[in-house]
């Protein structure tokens with residue numbers, strides 16, 4: 001038996017130093033914890049459907065925020081490869097959640113444990129690596145005026 005999920009706790013290592021990004025990441029951390037609590041109470045298909053729908057909507061909104069910052073600061077021009085990797089990770093997350101939602105609709109729902117393990121791992125990895133690199137780039141640009 002895997003250990004039960006521990007709530008995610010915001011950690012200074014997660015901070016990118018870019019306010020808009022960090023605020024939304026904190027909301028995402030909170031959203032995943034809330035999803036875990038809600039799914040522990042009710043893991044019905046309807047509930048899974050609602051939770052994954054809300055989560056996807058917020059994730060897409062958040063990706064748009066980061067991607068407009070990339071545009072604003074010329075990330076693609078300066079770091080084409082890194083920008084492409086970043087966008088691909090956002091797309092791959094969205095596709096995965098869409099596939100999970102299709103599974104739910106098709107009567108083949110993901111288990112809450114599996115869903116939360118995917119979400120936790122993806123978010124923390126993405127924040128600690130890909131978003132940190134974007135944050136460092138934006139801060140450098142901001143400092144350069």
Ligand SMILES: [Fe+2]
Pocket residue numbers: 066086090126130131
């Ligand atoms: Fe990102």
